[in-house]
Amino acid sequence: MSNLKNLITRKFFAAGKLNRTFSYLLVIIGYLLLQSLSNAGALTSHFSSLLVPLTSYIVIAIALNLTVGFSGELSLGHAGFMGVGAFSAVIVSGLLTPYLPSAPLRLIVAMLAGAIVSAIFGALIGIPVLKLEGDYLAIVTLAFNQIIKTVINSIYLGYDNNGIQFSFVNNKISLGPGAVTILKGPIGANGIKRISTFTAGFVLILITLLIVYNLINSRKGRAIMACRDNRIAAESVGINVMHVKLEAFIISAALAGAAGALYGLNYSTLTPAKFDYNLSIMILVYVVLGGLGNIAGTIISTSILYILPEQLRFLQDYRMIIYAVVLIGIMLITNNDWFRYQLARLSRKLKRRRKKAKGGAGND
Amino acid sequence: MTKMVEYPSGAIVPERDIGYRPVLEALHLGIDFGGLTAVDDFNLIVGKTEIAGLIGPNGAGKTTVFNLLTKVYQPTRGTILLDGQDTSKMTTVDANRAGIARTFQNIRLFNNLSVEDNVKVAMSKDFSYTTLGGILRLPRYYRQEEEAHQKALELLRIFDMQDLAETAAGNLPYGAQRRLEIVRALATKPKLLLLDEPAAGMNPVETEELMNNIRKIRDDFKIAVMLIEHDMKLVMGICEGIAVLNYGRIIAKGTPEQIRCNPTVIEAYLGSNREV
Numbered sequence: 001m002s003n004l005k006n007l008i009t010r011k012f013f014a015a016g017k018l019n020r021t022f023s024y025l026l027v028i029i030g031y032l033l034l035q036s037l038s039n040a041g042a043l044t045s046h047f048s049s050l051l052v053p054l055t056s057y058i059v060i061a062i063a064l065n066l067t068v069g070f071s072g073e074l075s076l077g078h079a080g081f082m083g084v085g086a087f088s089a090v091i092v093s094g095l096l097t098p099y100l101p102s103a104p105l106r107l108i109v110a111m112l113a114g115a116i117v118s119a120i121f122g123a124l125i126g127i128p129v130l131k132l133e134g135d136y137l138a139i140v141t142l143a144f145n146q147i148i149k150t151v152i153n154s155i156y157l158g159y160d161n162n163g164i165q166f167s168f169v170n171n172k173i174s175l176g177p178g179a180v181t182i183l184k185g186p187i188g189a190n191g192i193k194r195i196s197t198f199t200a201g202f203v204l205i206l207i208t209l210l211i212v213y214n215l216i217n218s219r220k221g222r223a224i225m226a227c228r229d230n231r232i233a234a235e236s237v238g239i240n241v242m243h244v245k246l247e248a249f250i251i252s253a254a255l256a257g258a259a260g261a262l263y264g265l266n267y268s269t270l271t272p273a274k275f276d277y278n279l280s281i282m283i284l285v286y287v288v289l290g291g292l293g294n295i296a297g298t299i300i301s302t303s304i305l306y307i308l309p310e311q312l313r314f315l316q317d318y319r320m321i322i323y324a325v326v327l328i329g330i331m332l333i334t335n336n337d338w339f340r341y342q343l344a345r346l347s348r349k350l351k352r353r354r355k356k357a358k359g360g361a362g363n364d
Numbered sequence: 365m366t367k368m369v370e371y372p373s374g375a376i377v378p379e380r381d382i383g384y385r386p387v388l389e390a391l392h393l394g395i396d397f398g399g400l401t402a403v404d405d406f407n408l409i410v411g412k413t414e415i416a417g418l419i420g421p422n423g424a425g426k427t428t429v430f431n432l433l434t435k436v437y438q439p440t441r442g443t444i445l446l447d448g449q450d451t452s453k454m455t456t457v458d459a460n461r462a463g464i465a466r467t468f469q470n471i472r473l474f475n476n477l478s479v480e481d482n483v484k485v486a487m488s489k490d491f492s493y494t495t496l497g498g499i500l501r502l503p504r505y506y507r508q509e510e511e512a513h514q515k516a517l518e519l520l521r522i523f524d525m526q527d528l529a530e531t532a533a534g535n536l537p538y539g540a541q542r543r544l545e546i547v548r549a550l551a552t553k554p555k556l557l558l559l560d561e562p563a564a565g566m567n568p569v570e571t572e573e574l575m576n577n578i579r580k581i582r583d584d585f586k587i588a589v590m591l592i593e594h595d596m597k598l599v600m601g602i603c604e605g606i607a608v609l610n611y612g613r614i615i616a617k618g619t620p621e622q623i624r625c626n627p628t629v630i631e632a633y634l635g636s637n638r639e640v
Contacts, residue, residue, distance in 0.1 A: 210499075211499050214498060214499045214500075214501060215495070215498060215499050217498075218493075218495070218498025218499070218505065218509075219484070219488070219491045219493070219498060219512075220495045220498055221498070222477065222481050222484055222485045223485060223488075225474065225476065225477055225481075226474045226477065226482075226485040228476075229473075229474035229475055229476055229477065230472045230473065230474055230475075232436070232468075232472060233468065233472035233473065233474065234474075234485070235436075235455075235456040235457055235460075236434060236436075236456060236460060236465070236466055236468075236472075236549075237460060237465065237485060237486035237488075237548060237549070237551070237552050238457050238460040238461050238486070238488050238489075238552055239457065239485065239488065240457050241457075247495060293476075
């Protein structure tokens with residue numbers, strides 16, 4: 001009987017092996033399905049254009065779940081890291097175009113650059129911010145989001161035959177022959193070579209899943225969750241809480257940066273205003289509705305909540321009302337005891353079947 | 365009954381620990397919160413394998429002493445020597461690594477982690493693979509995780525909890541949560557184990573079992589144990605040296621027999637005749 005209670009109260013599908021298998025299957029099957037549909041020409045061009053942003057949002061939502069769900073820090077600034085990643089990637093891709101004509105290779109380099117720059121920002125922001133807790137952390141990350149956006153808003157960058165020119169003031173930049181402008185302040189970047197592909201997004205999701213699942217099932221992941229559950233107890237058993245939280249934050253920022261790079265290189269124009277707190281909140285909604293600490297849930301909720309409003313465009317003004325109703329519905333259903341019990345029963349059945357398949361006798 | 369020997373300084377330790385460096389030497393330890401002196405002039409020596417008791421009426425400052433020793437609070441005055449090493453200026457984390465581990469009066473487990481993971485979290489001394497090594501799953505990861513798994517089960521076996529390894533810690537019954545806290549503290553390989561009311565909420569049978577287990581832990585791990593407890597049967601039954609705290613000061617030190625008949629202690633617990 002205690003086992004039953006255990007299953008009901010325990011977070012369904014937590015970070016266990018079942019969740020991991022499910023996530024990988026979901027992503028792989030989803031990719032194969034959408035890719036074959038797309039090849040068969042069964043997808044509208046509008047729907048096809050949603051695929052790359054979708055993969056990018058899935059990655060950043062998983063990254064945010066690492067911070068909010070596993071590390072227990074409410075960050076409202078992840079769109080900032082996405083923006084840093086996106087514009088770093090646009091700059092790197094823009095500068096490398098003459099030297100690295102191969103688009104996939106340039107995409108990889110740009111995504112790495114996005115991840116690294118974003119990780120550096122993550123460290124710079126994380127060191128002061130992670131000393132705070134709860135609401136204060138949320139407020140400060142929100143502010144950093146705005147700061148990052150404002151800074152990108154005022155960058156003018158371009159190159160000509162003489163080299164790279166960079167300024168925070170528009171008229172200081174005077175490009176000679178062979179000029180290419182990459183960033184134009186609030187206008188952002190124009191004429192970006194669109195090199196992101198759905199396959200690249202798919203691979204990035206797989207890498208993200210690998211990193212996050214392996215991380216949380218390692219000693220560091222246990223420490224991250226221990227700090228979330230009880231900070232004082234974690235310190236008392238020799239865990240450096242600040243260090244552990246910072247590490248999780250940096251990894252999360254790096255993944256968000258890579259997602260931003262994928263996102264940025266999917267559009268021919270990109271404005272800094274895109275990466276404001278609205279985007280941060282939207283991603284947080286994906287994470288919370290998918291379940292804190294539940295990666296498979298994050299993937300599902302992101303897919304539904306991103307595609308749905310886009311597909312409801314024919315409803316025009318009623319679109320966001322339907323979206324709101326869906327959000328409320330999901331919240332009510334997932335907090336319903338009966339529903340949770342059924343889910344728990346299902347997961348127990350699956351576990352039993354797996355144990356039997358292994359041939360080992362179960363403990364109960 | 366253990367024979368206790370008195371040092372010239374007045375401190376007493378078990379006879380078998382003479383010749384070894386005491387695991388804990390607290391010298392003139394004190395802390396003020398604003399104008400309030402919570403603990404003052406706390407002097408205590410705990411022998412290498414002693415089971416020591418810290419008792420006193422409610423609000424006497426017992427848990428504050430534990431918080432000072434584990435550096436949750438920074439002492440205003442005094443020195444703490446842990447196995448000869450000065451820990452007075454260390455952080456909680458470093459003090460733990462230096463060899464002091466504790467349990468909490470109000471249980472503090474990692475509720476969403478499994479019992480086994482609770483123990484593994486505390487075993488950082490047994491791991492050497494890095495974050496990247498964990499993400500890339502290098503061979504060292506598999507080797508150390510397997511070793512840690514075996515070791516965690518072995519530690520859980522002390523309290524016969526190995527079958528609960530996969531249960532979420534927050535779902536354990538109260539008594540089991542207390543025992544898990546002790547296992548978790550032991551997993552950090554301490555030299556001195558501090559137990560804050562380990563028998564709280566336990567029935568007499570469980571308490572009896574706990575007493576045997578504390579002795580067993582001391583004998584198997586060759587460590588010192590210091591405990592705060594209100595259950596006098598447990599304190600008088602297993603402690604070799606007892607210190608009594610009242611209003612932040614030690615009012616008596618001695619063997620259980622000495623404490624039992626000490627008039628100052630009786631007065632602190634029951635009040636003096638004049639008040640009655």
